[in-house]
Amino acid sequence: VFDMANETDEIGIARGLAWTSVGGDTLQIEVNIMPGKGEFRLTGQMGDVMKESAQAGISFLRSISKEYKIQDDFFKKNDIHIHIPEGAVPKDGPSAGITMATAMLSAMTKIPVRADVAMTGEITLRGRVLPVGGLKEKILAAKNAGIKMVMVPAKNKRDIAEISQEIKKGIDIRYVENMTEVLENALAK
Amino acid sequence: VFDMANETDEIGIARGLAWTSVGGDTLQIEVNIMPGKGEFRLTGQMGDVMKESAQAGISFLRSISKEYKIQDDFFKKNDIHIHIPEGAVPKDGPSAGITMATAMLSAMTKIPVRADVAMTGEITLRGRVLPVGGLKEKILAAKNAGIKMVMVPAKNKRDIAEISQEIKKGIDIRYVENMTEVLENALAK
Amino acid sequence: VFDMANETDEIGIARGLAWTSVGGDTLQIEVNIMPGKGEFRLTGQMGDVMKESAQAGISFLRSISKEYKIQDDFFKKNDIHIHIPEGAVPKDGPSAGITMATAMLSAMTKIPVRADVAMTGEITLRGRVLPVGGLKEKILAAKNAGIKMVMVPAKNKRDIAEISQEIKKGIDIRYVENMTEVLENALAK
Amino acid sequence: VFDMANETDEIGIARGLAWTSVGGDTLQIEVNIMPGKGEFRLTGQMGDVMKESAQAGISFLRSISKEYKIQDDFFKKNDIHIHIPEGAVPKDGPSAGITMATAMLSAMTKIPVRADVAMTGEITLRGRVLPVGGLKEKILAAKNAGIKMVMVPAKNKRDIAEISQEIKKGIDIRYVENMTEVLENALAK
Amino acid sequence: VFDMANETDEIGIARGLAWTSVGGDTLQIEVNIMPGKGEFRLTGQMGDVMKESAQAGISFLRSISKEYKIQDDFFKKNDIHIHIPEGAVPKDGPSAGITMATAMLSAMTKIPVRADVAMTGEITLRGRVLPVGGLKEKILAAKNAGIKMVMVPAKNKRDIAEISQEIKKGIDIRYVENMTEVLENALAK
Amino acid sequence: VFDMANETDEIGIARGLAWTSVGGDTLQIEVNIMPGKGEFRLTGQMGDVMKESAQAGISFLRSISKEYKIQDDFFKKNDIHIHIPEGAVPKDGPSAGITMATAMLSAMTKIPVRADVAMTGEITLRGRVLPVGGLKEKILAAKNAGIKMVMVPAKNKRDIAEISQEIKKGIDIRYVENMTEVLENALAK
Ligand SMILES: [Ca+2]
Ligand SMILES: [Ca+2]
Ligand SMILES: [Ca+2]
Ligand SMILES: [Ca+2]
Ligand SMILES: [Ca+2]
Ligand SMILES: [Ca+2]
Ligand SMILES: [Ca+2]
């Protein structure tokens, strides 16, 4: 059974798309930010590539924090925890990068993430969005979960073109080149 | 032989349900909170999925601590230790998540946990309760241990429906969707 | 050859009972407490189950430290070292739990442990005593070492009943349910 | 497909050249410097030789920081993060040494790196440039990516001589002996 | 070839005896104490049993430091380094325990260790000396190295009795039960 | 091809001699000392025996620092980094001990190391020089690199005697027993 999209926009939660041996799936990435001492915790059986992706994301967010009026000492005085249920399922790869960064920025700014949006894409330290695999299965999974808009890396345009209209129907596919575009689409107005 | 339910409600102790190769079992999860420096200790041969579950639980509790009038510096000034006897038996999996969180909140607030209650369910960082396996064996183990009420994830409703009335008789089964519901049922009034 | 019981009651030393492939043995557990910064050191080739047992013991003692008039900052200002000779012999399992806790409390309070007492039992975070194995061999080893009283978990009563009177003769066997009973029997008056 | 050279000079980004089993490739090395506490983070599935290269580079930069008017406490008050996309591809070897050092110095001084320059070479703690392998494939990859100038270790002069003029045409190859020469060529005026 | 005994008594150096597959050997254990922050460094390819032995030794010395007029904060304000040449030869086992403790106390107090003394024996946290193996080979090695007095554990008395007079001739063998006796014999007057 | 000796004496660089499966080689050991917090970094794919050698060296230097007028807090306020190019080649063994110590002292005191000197020898915590292997190949490598003087452990005198005059011609071989002698020969006047 598929987890359906949330009914309301939530702070600190963003929807990613995963590609597994049995097809695509949605991943609801959760972020909590708590008064602390700058610790960064990653749970949900993440592999090392995924953990490095999360670290690239947090460094990118630190570099743009001023634009979001986040105080200089925010990252020293708070702990950030990213968790990806289901806790027993191993997860890896860089394609949840932009989703983790979006959920973190939402938790930091208290701006909710749109409930009907999902996304997939590798993030770089400078906020560029790099291409990923498994687009067809991911689009399908998003659709089954009731998602309305899916962001994909601009460099995956050709892969999207190869997917049948049948599958893409009803999903608003947006090509993104960098995190600025991702956040513009993902954050609730 | 089964460990029987405690006779009196206790602070910092909650009853979980485990599913082993030889059937269900009850797990009495113990939590001590001590003046310290924010350390988090997990003992009882817990595997890494279970340890991550405990971490998701503590982060969730930190995010709702204000509702329970817990001071901001509580988590910096205290150490939290979760232990699951029997110490030589390896334990893993996410299904003790809500039980560990319940025992921790009880230890933090000094509100006892009802002695006749057991529970099973994965916890997420945001306090959602996710479905788990082995329900039939777990219900049976709870019954044999003299438990009166068992909380199970709402998403396991179908699995519970498939268990014979014979087995479920005498157990008050409650479906829970989030930790708020878990705590309402578990904490002594 | 068996190590004989000590001639005089000593501070920070308690006698445990081990079960090895070649029979029972006594373990003289040594504890030193030194001005320090809260470090906890475990030596003597202890396995991880045994180390977790020691940690459960120290957390239990921290939770009852007020009853023994131990200052709040005792555990921050001192280092605790538990060593089990012989240093080259690997040791594991939870059954030295109550012995390690007894030796630690003795070292903390400067109350000697009775030289003619040995004990075996798993300790929980809340000071409950859980059953262990190898009782027959352990009783025999205690007897050979000149021990007068042996504490065993109350839940092992049935196992003790199965041991021949021949073996048990001359040993005062005490059933214990929690650390309060253990300490009452073990500490010198 | 090849990543093309950037259109504009950027701060904290330098282009390296890698040699893989399927030919040469360009590596866009990204560096972020953030207010912090002196942490040094390396992501992008770097092997230990590459990580040590990065450490040699940062120590070299610390030793020459005065020449670039970098404050004494800069390295205590900032965190430095080097990331090499693509995050799922393992990378190793010492040949990205001078590129990582160049990207770091650019991020430290806010002087952009020329967009049309790529480089390859091992760095030593004293800033010497040591020879590397795979020159032919690397030159080819640089050319395909639209790079105009490639820096190579002076000690690789003979290897470059063996490459056909056909391949080298259109690339300005510069021999470098130390980081001073590298920076002179790489930093935008 | 055998390392000969030192010509003069030295501070922080004590001579142990090892038992290897090719016979006995002497080990010159070196200790440096330096102004620092309480670090304890062990080098010379020591195995974990030997490292735990060193830790038992340092804890024992901390517990008796007052008797030697060593200040309370000595262990916080100094670093202790134990090194056993030859650095490429793996060493393990508990039998260097009393030698390491002797060398450390000598370095702490600046009292030299007698150059013509060697010793072997396991140390416990309370300074008891436990029996070890390989006595015949060790006595022989000590003799070849020009040692005059060898300390062995009192519990090895029977093993020493079995060694031929031929071998023992010229060596003053002392039986020791605890570190007090070891230090009395080892430290220069 | 062999790395030739440096043309000028340099601070923080000393030449060692290695013995590999394909013959001897010279190793140019580089040391940087930077304002820091007492960290000790070792790069260049060093094995654990070599790392322990470096640690023995630094402890020795700390113990004699007063003779070189190095302030007490020097080791707390600075970071020391030893790097051995070439970064991808694994290196191990204790024979670079005296070379690493020489390069470190040079970096600490700003006294240059003579460019035409190479050396090989294990260092102990007390500055003794222990014998090493591969002397013939090492002497040959030094000669090919244009080295004029080679220091070898006094205990290797017999091994040197066995090498043909042909090979030794033109190299001034000095036997050293301790670091005092090493430094006297190595440091520029
Ligand atoms: Ca799912
Ligand atoms: Ca991996
Ligand atoms: Ca059970
Ligand atoms: Ca696991
Ligand atoms: Ca024994
Ligand atoms: Ca184990
Ligand atoms: Ca590429």
Ligand SMILES: [Ca+2]
């Ligand atoms: Ca490697």
Ligand SMILES: [Ca+2]
């Ligand atoms: Ca030897």
Ligand SMILES: [Ca+2]
């Ligand atoms: Ca071992």
Ligand SMILES: [Ca+2]
């Ligand atoms: Ca070479």
Ligand SMILES: [Ca+2]
């Ligand atoms: Ca090794």
